[in-house]
Amino acid sequence: MIGHALGVGPRLGARFAWDRWIAAGFAIGSACFFIGPFPGFVQLVGQGADSVVFFAGSVFFTLAAALEVREATLRLGGRWSANASWWSAAIQFAGTLLFNVSTFDAMQSGLSTHQQNKLVWAPDLIGSACFLASGGLAYAVTTGPHLLHARWLPERRDRAWVMAAVNLAGCVLFGVSAIASYVVPSTGSVLALAPANWSTALGALCFFIGAVLLLRRKPDAPSAAARPLVSQEV
Numbered sequence: 001m002i003g004h005a006l007g008v009g010p011r012l013g014a015r016f017a018w019d020r021w022i023a024a025g026f027a028i029g030s031a032c033f034f035i036g037p038f039p040g041f042v043q044l045v046g047q048g049a050d051s052v053v054f055f056a057g058s059v060f061f062t063l064a065a066a067l068e069v070r071e072a073t074l075r076l077g078g079r080w081s082a083n084a085s086w087w088s089a090a091i092q093f094a095g096t097l098l099f100n101v102s103t104f105d106a107m108q109s110g111l112s113t114h115q116q117n118k119l120v121w122a123p124d125l126i127g128s129a130c131f132l133a134s135g136g137l138a139y140a141v142t143t144g145p146h147l148l149h150a151r152w153l154p155e156r157r158d159r160a161w162v163m164a165a166v167n168l169a170g171c172v173l174f175g176v177s178a179i180a181s182y183v184v185p186s187t188g189s190v191l192a193l194a195p196a197n198w199s200t201a202l203g204a205l206c207f208f209i210g211a212v213l214l215l216r217r218k219p220d221a222p223s224a225a226a227r228p229l230v231s232q233e234v
Contacts, residue, residue, distance in 0.1 A: 018071055019214055025064025027211035032057025033204035037197035051107040057204075058099040065093040088137040095130030098123040116183045128171070128178040135171035139164040163213045170206030173199040 032053050035041055042050040068089040076083055105111075105119035142161040180196035183189070190196060 018067060019217065022064045022067050023211040023214040025060045025067070026214075027208055029057040029060035029064065030204045030208035030211060032060065034201050034208065037200045039197070048107070048109075051103070055100070055103040055107060058096060058103045062093070062096040062100055065089070065096045069093045084137055084141050088134045088141070091130050091137070092134035095127040095134065098127030098130065102127060113183050113185050113188050117185075121178070121182055124181065125178040128175045131171040132175050135164070135168040139168045160217075163210050163217075166206050166213065167210040170203040170210065173203030173206065177203060 036050055036053045036057065045053075069086075072083070072086040072089045076086055102120050102124040105123075108119075111119065139161070142164045177196045177199040180190070180192040180199065182191045184191055
């Protein structure tokens with residue numbers, strides 16, 4: 001969804017057909033990450049079931065992100081494109097894979113503090129960093145701030161900046177949650193449990209809103225950001 005805000009679909013009609021599947025995947029994944037840390041949910045279903053909800057959400061994130069990379073690759077005619085929209089989608093996909101690892105390991109019981117930080121916290125932190133990089137790149141491309149070289153920016157500002165801004169806010173909140181989730185070795189307790197839970201839920205809410213915006217997006221004209229972002233000048 002972060003990369004898809006840039007309009008990376010292969011054809012206008014096909015892009016909006018796939019938008020629904022991408023938005024659905026991110027919406028379901030976001031709902032899981034919103035419900036999982038919500039106060040009282042873990043007490044209601046138990047730690048094991050709560051961990052499964054997070055893992056399921058990460059899988060839906062990965063499926064949706066994979067579709068985004070697929071569209072970007074088809075449109076640009078290959079992988080490893082110099083187009084910033086492709087890299088935004090690819091970095092986001094890498095982040096979801098790391099969330100898969102983190103949430104899968106979190107389903108294991110009896111992990112030591114060291115194991116929790118190594119198997120759960122570390123991939124979560126790196127995955128959140130990937131999301132932040134992807135979201136920042138998408139926001140930069142759609143709004144035209146001076147974060148990218150002027151030759152790489154679209155010719156006009158794209159209305160997709162709203163979607164990109166909401167998703168970027170979610171990325172920031174996921175980053176805050178990752179940092180706050182560090183398990184302090186001396187105590188064996190999470191560094192800041194309440195901020196970790198609330199920032200996860202609020203970040204997921206931002207991603208859910210982004211998915212809804214993607215569903216409501218009208219197939220009017222290709223976005224400016226869909227044009228190659230690397231200058232052809234010599």
